[in-house]
Structure formats: C-alpha cells, structure tokens
Amino acid sequence: MILRRTLCLLDPLRSSVLLNYPGVAVAFPTVEACMFSTNNSKPDPIDQVDKYGKNISKAMKSYLERAHEHDEFMKTQREEFQIGKRHLANMMGEDPETFTQEDIDNAIEYLFPSGLYDKKARPLMKPPEEVFPQRKAAEFDETGRPHHFLFYTGKPNYYQVLHNIVQHINDLYKYENTMLRKGLKPDPNSTLELSGYQWLDKMSLENTLVETLGDKDYDCFVTAIERLSCLPYSYRVKDFIFQYTKPLMNQVQTYEAPKPQYDSEGRAYVTTYECLRKTARGDVTIRMPGTGNISINGKDITYFEDIQSREQLLFPLLFTNMQTKVDIECNVAGGGPSGQSGALRWGIAWGLRSFVDKEMIEKMRLAGLLTRDYRTRERKKPGQAGARRKFTWKKR
Amino acid sequence: MEPMKILFGKCKLFQKTLRLSGIFLQQNGMSQYPTYYIPPVYKKDAQEELIKSGEATKLVHIPTRAALSDQTSSLAHDDLVNLFINYCMKDGLKQIARQIVEQSFQSIKKIQLEKYHKCESEEDKQKIELNPRVVFHKAVENCKPVIHLTPIKRGGVRYQVPVPITDKKAQFLSMKWLITAAREKEKTVRFHLQLARELIEAANNSGRVVKRKQELHRQCEANRAYAHYRWS
Numbered sequence: 108m109i110l111r112r113t114l115c116l117l118d119p120l121r122s123s124v125l126l127n128y129p130g131v132a133v134a135f136p137t138v139e140a141c142m143f144s145t146n147n148s149k150p151d152p153i154d155q156v157d158k159y160g161k162n163i164s165k166a167m168k169s170y171l172e173r174a175h176e177h178d179e180f181m182k183t184q185r186e187e188f189q190i191g192k193r194h195l196a197n198m199m200g201e202d203p204e205t206f207t208q209e210d211i212d213n214a215i216e217y218l219f220p221s222g223l224y225d226k227k228a229r230p231l232m233k234p235p236e237e238v239f240p241q242r243k244a245a246e247f248d249e250t251g252r253p254h255h256f257l258f259y260t261g262k263p264n265y266y267q268v269l270h271n272i273v274q275h276i277n278d279l280y281k282y283e284n285t286m287l288r289k290g291l292k293p294d295p296n297s298t299l300e301l302s303g304y305q306w307l308d309k310m311s312l313e314n315t316l317v318e319t320l321g322d323k324d325y326d327c328f329v330t331a332i333e334r335l336s337c338l339p340y341s342y343r344v345k346d347f348i349f350q351y352t353k354p355l356m357n358q359v360q361t362y363e364a365p366k367p368q369y370d371s372e373g374r375a376y377v378t379t380y381e382c383l384r385k386t387a388r389g390d391v392t393i394r395m396p397g398t399g400n401i402s403i404n405g406k407d408i409t410y411f412e413d414i415q416s417r418e419q420l421l422f423p424l425l426f427t428n429m430q431t432k433v434d435i436e437c438n439v440a441g442g443g444p445s446g447q448s449g450a451l452r453w454g455i456a457w458g459l460r461s462f463v464d465k466e467m468i469e470k471m472r473l474a475g476l477l478t479r480d481y482r483t484r485e486r487k488k489p490g491q492a493g494a495r496r497k498f499t500w501k502k503r
Numbered sequence: 504m505e506p507m508k509i510l511f512g513k514c515k516l517f518q519k520t521l522r523l524s525g526i527f528l529q530q531n532g533m534s535q536y537p538t539y540y541i542p543p544v545y546k547k548d549a550q551e552e553l554i555k556s557g558e559a560t561k562l563v564h565i566p567t568r569a570a571l572s573d574q575t576s577s578l579a580h581d582d583l584v585n586l587f588i589n590y591c592m593k594d595g596l597k598q599i600a601r602q603i604v605e606q607s608f609q610s611i612k613k614i615q616l617e618k619y620h621k622c623e624s625e626e627d628k629q630k631i632e633l634n635p636r637v638v639f640h641k642a643v644e645n646c647k648p649v650i651h652l653t654p655i656k657r658g659g660v661r662y663q664v665p666v667p668i669t670d671k672k673a674q675f676l677s678m679k680w681l682i683t684a685a686r687e688k689e690k691t692v693r694f695h696l697q698l699a700r701e702l703i704e705a706a707n708n709s710g711r712v713v714k715r716k717q718e719l720h721r722q723c724e725a726n727r728a729y730a731h732y733r734w735s
Contacts, residue, residue: 303564
C-alpha cells in the first residue's frame, strides 16, 4: 500500500495545463484537440514513428516516448491506489465499495497519527491524479509546429489574458466613440461595482493559468485589468472582469441567523456555542421575551469586577436596543476578564441576529460585533526580551 | 469502535476550523486581519452619518475588524478620553489608569460645582463649564502646540530648527504635557486631584501646561533664523 508519494517525479513537462479553465479554454480551443498524449486509446509512439517516417522531429519523438511512459506509470499507480483503498477499508471494517476519500483521510489520520506541524509532511493517501499533477499536453502538432500563436513567449496563457484585456479595451474605446457620435452617455445604473471584490492573488492566478508568474507579471496584469475596469463602458465586459475577481467576504455566514427554538415556557431561545476570545471559551443562551436579566456562571453582571468588561458585555445589547427585551444566560471558562467578556460579547451579538432585522445585522457587522477576534498574545522570541522588545544593548 | 468515531468527529471539526482559517491566508505582517479589512464604525451617530451620505452601501461588501475591547457604542464612551487613559497607563494596568482618570473627572466636577455655587451673579455662573468631558476637550485643545523644535545637524553643529507638526503629534504632546504636569506635585497631593486642577487651568487657557506651550512657541520664534535648515 502506498501511503505517501513525493511530488518530485523527474519530469520536464511537470508544469502543466489544467484544460478545464473556462477563460483560457475559450482563448485557445485548439489545445483540447491536441491532447493525444496522455490518452491510452491513442496509438503507441512506435506506430507514430512508422506512420510519419522521417517527418517526425526528434523532440516530438522523445515527447511521445515520455508521454507513453507517464501513461504506463499512472496506470500502475491507479491500480495500486485501488488495491490500497480496499485494504484500508477492510482494516477499518467497512465496505470497500462505499469507502470514500473522506473515509480514507480519516482512516489515515487514525492509523498514522502524526505530530508533525506541517500538514504537507503528514502521511496521506490520495488518488494519483491529485498527487501527481496533470501534465501539459502537447502544445504542438506532429511536425513540431506550436498551436498557440504566443507559444514562443514562454507563457502563452498569461500573455493571452493580457492580449484579451487589451482587445477588450480597444473594443470599448471604439464603442465609446460610436456612442459619443450618437450623443449617448453610459448608463449610470449599470456601472461596474467592484467595491466588494479583489483581484485574484498571484497564487490563484498562477493556478488558473498553470504558469509560473513573476511579481512584475502580476503587477502588469493588475494594472491592465484595472485600466479595463475603469472605462465608462466596462460593464459590457462584466463577465470577463469577474473571472479574475473574488469576493472579499462570505455574506451567507453573517446574515443567515438560525431560527430560534422554543422552551417549555414558550419563550424563544438561541444558544451560541464556541464563543471564543484569547483563551476564554463559553456559550451564550438568549431568551426572548425577557427583562434584561443577565447571568454569568450563575452570577449577575457583577461577575466582572472591572467596568470595561461590563461595558463590553452590554455593548451588543445597547447597540441593538435590546437590553430590556432579552434574558441572557452564559457560561465561560478560561482566560481573564477581558478575554471572557470579549467571548461573551461575540456570543451575545451572534445570538441576537435571530431576534433583529437584517438592517440591524448589517449595522452590527459594520460596528465590528460579528467579527471573531482571533488576535492572541504574540509569542516571545529567542534572543529578545519579549515579543518585540530587544535586550539592552551592551557593547561588550 | 466508539472512540474511533469520536476521533473522526474531531477530525471533521478540525477540517472545519482549517477551512475557516483559510480566510487568513493573505498575510498582512503580524496582523491577524488581511489588508482589506476596515476598522469598525462602532458609534451609532457615526454609522447614521455614513448611511445618510450613502457611504454605507459601499461598505456592505467589505469585512470589518472586530471592535476593540475598549470600544463601545455607549454614550459615556469618548475616544479622546480613552486615548488619554492609555497615555496615563503604567505597566499595562488599564483598570487603575481608568479609575484614576474617572476620579479626576469627578474632582473636576466637584471643583467646578464649588465655583459655580460661590458665584453670585448669573453671568459668572454661565461662564463656568460643569461638564468634565468638555473641560478635558478644551484643555487638550488649548495645550496643542502648532510648531516645535527638532535638532538638525549642519556642519557639525546641532541647530534647534522650528518645524510645523501634524495634528496627531500636537495632540499627543498636549496630553503628555498635561500628564507630566500632573505628576510634578508634592507627595501629599493625589495624582487625580492635581490632574483635575491642571485640566481646569488649561481649559481656562492658563496654568503650567499652557505656559509650556507658549514657551515652546517663543523658542521657535527665537530660532526662526534656522528655519531654512529644514530644506537646505
């Protein structure tokens, strides 16, 4: 059973194309057609040599040989993976037919517990397609002639994107001119709103283009696409621009509050678990209607001796004007007063979402009540007095 | 089989936290928040202003940082007072610092009330500010310098060159001077009492701190011949 496969397969064609990328696939649809290398049903490389005789170039010949080798290798790997999966399922006492990848991961984590910090260094078992990345199919035909017109730039996909951007810019200029001649102005209602989005970062752009990019390349891309999106008629190429953006925030998580349940007295209640801040952990139950009673670990608000913590606890209630409409019960453990009150503040705010309207939720979000505060104490560094403070400098 | 299942459950939980932590992949120095997070607008009036001006619709899609543990929407909260508490703080004992500042505000109220009741005419009574927070704001505003001196080395000689200062620096200097003035006192006088006196005096545009500001301005005036060293 192969549990761990290293990614260092010596292969010149490693940096390869994932052909399912929509933007790029549109850009050069011919690539798909030339994917004859990694497919087993295609004729053997020897046949190819016979068929084309002396016409086939040496580079092409060696490429075909390598592709054939790789196909064989992947085939054996796939078989081994299947066998390993069956073994694992039997060891775990489950049905091998319905054993999913998630089950495999769990089984590996159970059977080979690893104390290693880096997740990449821990044992894993994945289908070979994931472990060995897909290879770039031939970008040239049998005679060695490249399909893509930007092949010799070395980064055809990247330059194709830039090319498309410029094309769009020119088209929009032309369109603007014609509209000006007609005396029309761009529609103010449909201007492109990009405030909630950011451009793809360099890593994900590299992944989508399957080419390594330098910092300068990425900057070029950003300036180009920003220039495109600044144009007055940029909403006409909305789809193209949005391919290279990602939203800044997960809205669903903030706005979808759970429906309150009802207790024996007929009062609606919501319980929020896992309220955390620093090392404090707690849970908060909010009951509606109530009279503003607060109980923390069985005590009232005087559980917190300092005023700042009490203020923090009341912050979401004051903000939503609910301080006399709900009852609050909470349990906290760990940490100090500041951490505990912070944890409860988040828990109360998170639970109150179920009892207020959406506008108020948005206000609470803007007030920073619904964001988890993940900040913690910064560790002390060796060779320093503290996290940032250095030792007093002595000449000798 | 039972412990195994628990373990699987834990694994799943772990995966969930992993997915959450994926948000923070975009590193921003030592900060826990990515660069595009905006600071929270925790005051109700500030939020209403944003909504009125239409800025709020733009912020809908931008995530906010969590409000800090000394920020609330309560009416008793004041940003400048908060900052002042932090400047008064020693060794991170915020609770004590806050207590002292609040005590000094109490003393301001007491002193002002005493003055108020001693006044005989209605006109004099009108002149006395009873709200300690307003007194504090006035005091800080009155102690702000507009220019200060920085040493600049030219030809092996250090010249004290007058340089204009930013509003933030001026505010810091004013609060720092107020605190140092309050600390220069006899041992029998409590800090909060001395601070209250200084604040009231500064609010009336008199006292040691305002004098210090004027002294600095006078020095700047005396050194105006060196002003060109700032750029040459």
